[in-house]
Amino acid sequence: xxxxxxxxxxxxxxxxxxxxxxxxxxxxxxxxxxxxxxxxxxxxxxxxxxxxxxxxxxxxxxxxxxxxxxxxxxxxxxxxxxxxxxxxxxxxxxxxxxxxxxxxxxxxxxxxxxxxxxxxxxxxxxxxxxxxxxxxxxxxxxxxxxxxxxxxxxxxxxxxxxxxxxxxxxxx
Amino acid sequence: xxxxxxxxxxxxxxxxxxxxxxxxxxxxxxxxxxxxxxxxxxxxxxxxxxxxxxxxxxxxxxxxxxxxxxxxxxxxxxxxxxxxxxxxxxxxxxxxxxxxxxxxxxxxxxxxxxxxxxxxxxxxxxxxxxxxxxxxxxxxxxxxxxxxxxxxxxxxxxxxxxxxxxxxxxxxxxxxxxxxxxxxxxxxxxxxxxxxxxxxxxxxxxxxxxxxxxxxxxxxxxxxxxxxxxxxxxxxxxxxxxxxxxxxxxxxxxxxxxxxxxxxxxxxxxxxxxxxxxxxxxxxxxxxxxxxxxx
Numbered sequence: 001x002x003x004x005x006x007x008x009x010x011x012x013x014x015x016x017x018x019x020x021x022x023x024x025x026x027x028x029x030x031x032x033x034x035x036x037x038x039x040x041x042x043x044x045x046x047x048x049x050x051x052x053x054x055x056x057x058x059x060x061x062x063x064x065x066x067x068x069x070x071x072x073x074x075x076x077x078x079x080x081x082x083x084x085x086x087x088x089x090x091x092x093x094x095x096x097x098x099x100x101x102x103x104x105x106x107x108x109x110x111x112x113x114x115x116x117x118x119x120x121x122x123x124x125x126x127x128x129x130x131x132x133x134x135x136x137x138x139x140x141x142x143x144x145x146x147x148x149x150x151x152x153x154x155x156x157x158x159x160x161x162x163x164x165x166x167x168x169x170x171x172x
Numbered sequence: 173x174x175x176x177x178x179x180x181x182x183x184x185x186x187x188x189x190x191x192x193x194x195x196x197x198x199x200x201x202x203x204x205x206x207x208x209x210x211x212x213x214x215x216x217x218x219x220x221x222x223x224x225x226x227x228x229x230x231x232x233x234x235x236x237x238x239x240x241x242x243x244x245x246x247x248x249x250x251x252x253x254x255x256x257x258x259x260x261x262x263x264x265x266x267x268x269x270x271x272x273x274x275x276x277x278x279x280x281x282x283x284x285x286x287x288x289x290x291x292x293x294x295x296x297x298x299x300x301x302x303x304x305x306x307x308x309x310x311x312x313x314x315x316x317x318x319x320x321x322x323x324x325x326x327x328x329x330x331x332x333x334x335x336x337x338x339x340x341x342x343x344x345x346x347x348x349x350x351x352x353x354x355x356x357x358x359x360x361x362x363x364x365x366x367x368x369x370x371x372x373x374x375x376x377x378x379x380x381x382x383x384x385x386x387x388x389x390x391x392x393x394x395x396x397x398x399x400x401x402x403x404x405x406x407x408x409x410x411x412x413x414x415x416x417x418x419x420x421x422x423x424x425x426x427x428x429x430x431x432x433x434x435x436x437x438x439x440x441x442x443x444x445x446x447x448x449x450x451x452x453x454x455x456x457x458x459x460x461x462x463x464x465x466x467x
Binding site: 008013014015034035037055056057058063064067070072075076077078080081120122126129130144145148 | 174175176178179180181206207210211213215224225227244251275276277278279280281282362363364
């Protein structure tokens, strides 16, 4: 496709689209390239850099966000696909509790649930989603729930302890 | 930007989708849940000129039962299927077990039943499950609708009989008779991985004898396979331990799985044989039998 054709394509919304996405309660309207990933959109267009970009093919879980209440890999969605959707990123977690830190975050602070912190935002959202409708989770259930999020620092012990603690402290 | 440039289309009806596919044929790629396609786009292993996103097509998602047949819209998310069938028993419980092995919760939020089937990963769970269940795959094009059996749909390594202008729109799973049990067993290196080998087994017992059965395997060959010789060997017989062991051993011996970094072909043959024994034992044990009584 030559340059002239490409310009025509752009005008026809084939290569760029204007989308409206609500993130952590704030609605944003932006024009994006159709091949921009959702996590790149959140980080670079909205400057919400808490969501991390790890493997970019759905393996590591660092980009986990909640879309319309469900955990997803933000690297496996195009930003244009989120038009009209509601997202929660790690930046939106504390405000949900009205405290400085959400109880899940506080538990990670208290129980050495992170070391370098790269995987943490994804694991926090995964743990939040898991604990929302689970009380009294066993260690095996917790390990199963976080099996889609890789951590290369902690050996997972601190993470599991943190989630066990949050299960006790989070009133829900 | 990771993916190569593409034109992005968002049809809102099946007819519009079929017209777009007819227009662009091999230049187009259908985007369903994106859990396999988007990584391929990011790696530029797939470089379609036109990406046809069917997430906004009306009427492609949903689960219902009609005349005893379970109808699953192609865009039904894995998580929706898992939730819907959480208390299923008999044959359809197989789908619940199988879909629980698909990736992680994050993947199942977005991944679709139709996407998994059309992608035809030889190690994927759902192709093996629908093969065992004798499901019908409903395929549409601008010319009309055809109903395809799993053995005519899955053609091998990431290959199906879907033409470039066709769309998988629905999966119909038949009712199985009373007395049907099922079992889905998988071995994989880590939770959420694709199967090294998985076995899906459905068996109907009438007065102690097998009157209907289906067995599908993932990871045991370059494509999804059905264990026809095992099914034929079971029909009409009492499925005692000796019969099951012999049929499984004979079937596995004929398999020629591709070796990879996780193990040689012999390892996958070993897994196939033993998973077949365990799945068939589980699917044929008397109701209420304990684990110990079939060990």
